Amino acid sequence: MIIKSKAKALVSVLLSSAMILSLVGCKSNEEPVAEKPAVEVKTEEPASSSSETIEETTDPNALAPGMMRSFLSGLPVDEKIGNRRPVAIMLNNLEAAQPMSGVSKADVVYEYVVEGSITRLMGLFENYDDLDKIGSVRSCREYFVYTALEFDAIYMHFGQAAYALSLLEEDYVDNLNGLGEAGDTCFYRTTDRKAPHNVYTSAKGIEAGIKKLGYRENHYEGYKGKFKFCDLDKEVTNEGGMEVTHMEPKYRINKPWFEYNPETKKYDRFQYDGPQIDAETGEQLSYDNVIFQYNFWTQLDEKDYLAFDCHSGGSFQYFTHGKMVMGTWQREINEDNYNMSAIRYYDQNGDELVINNGKTFVCVIQNTEVENVVLK
Numbered sequence: 001m002i003i004k005s006k007a008k009a010l011v012s013v014l015l016s017s018a019m020i021l022s023l024v025g026c027k028s029n030e031e032p033v034a035e036k037p038a039v040e041v042k043t044e045e046p047a048s049s050s051s052e053t054i055e056e057t058t059d060p061n062a063l064a065p066g067m068m069r070s071f072l073s074g075l076p077v078d079e080k081i082g083n084r085r086p087v088a089i090m091l092n093n094l095e096a097a098q099p100m101s102g103v104s105k106a107d108v109v110y111e112y113v114v115e116g117s118i119t120r121l122m123g124l125f126e127n128y129d130d131l132d133k134i135g136s137v138r139s140c141r142e143y144f145v146y147t148a149l150e151f152d153a154i155y156m157h158f159g160q161a162a163y164a165l166s167l168l169e170e171d172y173v174d175n176l177n178g179l180g181e182a183g184d185t186c187f188y189r190t191t192d193r194k195a196p197h198n199v200y201t202s203a204k205g206i207e208a209g210i211k212k213l214g215y216r217e218n219h220y221e222g223y224k225g226k227f228k229f230c231d232l233d234k235e236v237t238n239e240g241g242m243e244v245t246h247m248e249p250k251y252r253i254n255k256p257w258f259e260y261n262p263e264t265k266k267y268d269r270f271q272y273d274g275p276q277i278d279a280e281t282g283e284q285l286s287y288d289n290v291i292f293q294y295n296f297w298t299q300l301d302e303k304d305y306l307a308f309d310c311h312s313g314g315s316f317q318y319f320t321h322g323k324m325v326m327g328t329w330q331r332e333i334n335e336d337n338y339n340m341s342a343i344r345y346y347d348q349n350g351d352e353l354v355i356n357n358g359k360t361f362v363c364v365i366q367n368t369e370v371e372n373v374v375l376k
Contacts, residue, residue: 072107074229074357100133104278135200135304238323288358
């Protein structure tokens with residue numbers, strides 16, 4: 001990794017208040033005065049009083065009825081949205097397909113290299129009800145499926161590489177394929193761009209496809225999400241971390257980078273020599289959290305199809321508030337189905353990484369490229 005005045009590291013792993021009650025009693029006695037025939041005055045003793053000092057505590061994550069914290073962003077959302085399975089949509093990241101539509105509404109975005117050193121994005125959407133145009137949508141690669149499974153997501157794509165076919169046919173992979181049974185239901189083509197850059201989906205298409213194939217609409221019982229978010233009244237500042245305000249994952253074709261904006265406390269996304277824009281809003285993509293996740297990989301054939309190891313573990317760098325910390329990632333053990341378990345991030349003390357509430361962008365980078373990554 002090329003770090004101007006910075007160093008790379010890989011790491012190892014490791015891990016109330018009480019309420020005080022005080023009781024105070026008080027009592028007084030009086031003796032009669034005997035100078036004159038006295039009129040005895042009886043005074044009632046005050047009842048023994050006790051006072052309790054109760055330390056009031058309020059739950060920083062308490063929400064109004066009908067609200068919950070999003071599994072994708074950590075922010076408050078309507079329970080109907082938060083309990084609904086997100087959709088993980090494959091997004092075309094070639095220059096001819098820019099700007100994308102709807103990508104700014106994705107709470108989490110993943111970027112992987114595919115064949116020919118190009119990259120493809122996968123956006124995870126939970127609140128897509130008002131979106132008429134998301135895309136353009138492209139084909140599946142196997143490693144994206146493993147990532148979608150971490151979020152209990154319904155996976156959406158238009159076609160697939162041959163290497164992904166067997167995984168897509170598994171019962172536990174709910175997918176909406178533009179070249180499959182739900183194709184005409186979920187997707188549509190526009191005339192403003194040439195194929196294959198003109199395939200899109202929409203809220204109506206997503207809902208119709210899910211109903212047509214009878215997929216489970218809500219998260220399975222016991223689902224706990226992938227990320228560990230901080231309390232709603234707090235912010236993660238990466239105190240003690242390395243100051244990094246410019247990051248380049250060194251993907252070779254789109255050449256993306258992130259710039260920290262201290263006014264918004266977010267990272268603005270750039271690629272192809274300029275800001276990455278959402279065509280529907282005209283706004284630049286920006287994120288509260290950025291993660292560079294390093295994975296082992298291999299080339300599958302002479303056509304340059306790749307495979308990423310999404311199970312064995314590796315290292316990561318986490319960026320927020322203009323600072324970076326490092327650690328390791330490993331896939332959680334799930335005895336029922338290892339492929340459906342989530343990758344967890346652990347800091348240098350071995351504690352699970354806590355991230356800020358908001359949007360997250362994850363660049364999955366070939367572990368052999370660590371020396372080429374630029375941080376400054």
